[in-house]
Amino acid sequence: MRYFTAGESHGPELTAIIEGLPAGIPLSMEDINQELARRQVGYGRGGRMLIEKDQVRITSGVRHGETLGSPITLVVENKDWKNWQSVMSVEAVSEKEKKKRRVAKPRPGHADLVGGIKYGFNDLRNVLERSSARETTMRVAIGAVAKKLLKELGIDVAGHVLEIGGVRGTVPENLTVKEIAERSEASEVRCLDPQVDLEMKQVIDDAKKNGNTVGGVVEVIVGNVPVGLGSYTQWDQKLDAKIAQAVVSINAFKGAEFGVGFEAARLPGSEVMDEIIWSEEAGYTRSNNNLGGFEGGMTNGMPIVVRGVMKPIPTLYKPLMSVDIDSKEVYKASVERSDSCAVPAASVVAEAVVATEVAKAVLNKFESDSFARLVELVKDYREYTRTF
Numbered sequence: 287m288r289y290f291t292a293g294e295s296h297g298p299e300l301t302a303i304i305e306g307l308p309a310g311i312p313l314s315m316e317d318i319n320q321e322l323a324r325r326q327v328g329y330g331r332g333g334r335m336l337i338e339k340d341q342v343r344i345t346s347g348v349r350h351g352e353t354l355g356s357p358i359t360l361v362v363e364n365k366d367w368k369n370w371q372s373v374m375s376v377e378a379v380s381e382k383e384k385k386k387r388r389v390a391k392p393r394p395g396h397a398d399l400v401g402g403i404k405y406g407f408n409d410l411r412n413v414l415e416r417s418s419a420r421e422t423t424m425r426v427a428i429g430a431v432a433k434k435l436l437k438e439l440g441i442d443v444a445g446h447v448l449e450i451g452g453v454r455g456t457v458p459e460n461l462t463v464k465e466i467a468e469r470s471e472a473s474e475v476r477c478l479d480p481q482v483d484l485e486m487k488q489v490i491d492d493a494k495k496n497g498n499t500v501g502g503v504v505e506v507i508v509g510n511v512p513v514g515l516g517s518y519t520q521w522d523q524k525l526d527a528k529i530a531q532a533v534v535s536i537n538a539f540k541g542a543e544f545g546v547g548f549e550a551a552r553l554p555g556s557e558v559m560d561e562i563i564w565s566e567e568a569g570y571t572r573s574n575n576n577l578g579g580f581e582g583g584m585t586n587g588m589p590i591v592v593r594g595v596m597k598p599i600p601t602l603y604k605p606l607m608s609v610d611i612d613s614k615e616v617y618k619a620s621v622e623r624s625d626s627c628a629v630p631a632a633s634v635v636a637e638a639v640v641a642t643e644v645a646k647a648v649l650n651k652f653e654s655d656s657f658a659r660l661v662e663l664v665k666d667y668r669e670y671t672r673t674f
């Protein structure tokens with residue numbers, strides 16, 4: 287399975303093409319719309335989310351509620367486009383028109399300056415239109431399809447927010463993946479700890495009031511994962527590495543860790559390795575899940591636990607200093623309408639990209655033209671791994 291996304295933030299629409307999914311996966315537009323809505327509602331977002339109401343159109347690859355095995359095309363309209371039609375015109379426009387909403391004072395921390403230098407743009411809007419996290423809409427749409435496939439195979443995915451602007455919540459022990467999903471859904475900051483919910487909102491409100499922004503940490507958990515997805519045999523086949531790339535590819539994400547993560551540097555081996563257990567019912571499991579579900583780049587059957595860190599949003603209403611690319615004089619950076627915190631929204635994106643990588647790994651491992659056949663193969667394989 288592979289996919290592409292296309293579309294500018296203020297262009298007419300966003301598009302995704304997914305290729306390589308089996309035929310016969312039940313799929314409705316509502317499955318995707320539910321996920322798109324989840325991405326839009328997190329606390330800390332700016333005015334754009336009041337304009338958009340992301341709804342997908344499936345224009346190929348699905349018939350009568352099931353995938354056909356042919357490429358699936360997903361389209362989401364940008365409602366804001368009607369306010370940007372001349373600025374985003376595909377046709378050539380006059381020099382005067384070109385200056386409208388031109389960006390010449392790059393924002394520190396956004397892609398503006400480096401993208402401008404790299405592609406030789408005189409107007410940095412040409413960079414920000416595609417570097418914008420508006421693109422994550424389509425990654426969530428693709429992730430919704432991946433989640434649907436995984437759910438049908440009994441594999442659950444949930445995400446939540448662990449930390450915002452230095453306020454960290456605790457994670458209650460022994461929650462199922464479904465319970466994590468339900469609890470985070472009930473919180474506007476997608477946090478599992480009701481004690482810090484208000485505090486997180488306060489940190490976001492304070493940042494906004496001061497023209498500032500905050501980042502944080504999100505966590506994604508995948509449960510009931512078959513053993514042996516990914517492979518140690520080649521560096522680029524390791525599934526933990528692919529998931530890390532997917533997480534760090536989310537706009538503003540700066541790192542990923544699994545299980546105890548960076549804490550492993552400070553612990554002895556006896557407190558990091560998870561002892562091996564076997565039981566008739568569950569097959570091979572581990573005493574703990576310090577390694578976050580991975581050994582040798584392969585899933586070991588324990589839940590995948592991956593965290594990603596998001597830096598604060600680069601656009602500041604109290605802007606930092608920058609340089610005007612025409613005069614080279616020192617100026618305050620441009621201010622575009624912006625979010626003050628997008629960590630809750632980004633946790634939904636993180637779920638989507640992790641689900642997509644896991645779905646790709648499942649389809650790599652099992653023959654996958656027909657979904658009914660895939661279901662059988664996964665079932666048989668689970669039995670094999672239990673009794674190995």
Ligand SMILES: Cc1cc2nc3c(=O)[nH]c(=O)nc-3n(C[C@H](O)[C@H](O)[C@H](O)COP(=O)(O)O)c2cc1C
Pocket residue numbers: 332395396397417418419422536537538539599600601623624625626628631632635
């Ligand atoms: C859901 C989401 C919403 C975002 N909203 C904004 C925003 O409103 N303003 C902004 O400057 N950056 C926003 N960002 C971050 C930028 O897109 C990101 O910092 C930029 O593309 C530069 O890439 P980098 O931070 O990965 O280096 C958002 C990111 C995500 C994931």
Ligand SMILES: C=C(O[C@@H]1CC(C(=O)O)=C[C@@H](OP(=O)(O)O)[C@H]1O)C(=O)O
Pocket residue numbers: 295332333334335338417418419420421423537622623624625
């Ligand atoms: C549009 C989305 O997020 C945008 C991501 C973004 C950025 O620079 O990344 C900047 C803002 O764009 P605008 O200036 O149009 O408000 C966010 O709203 C979205 O998430 O759907």
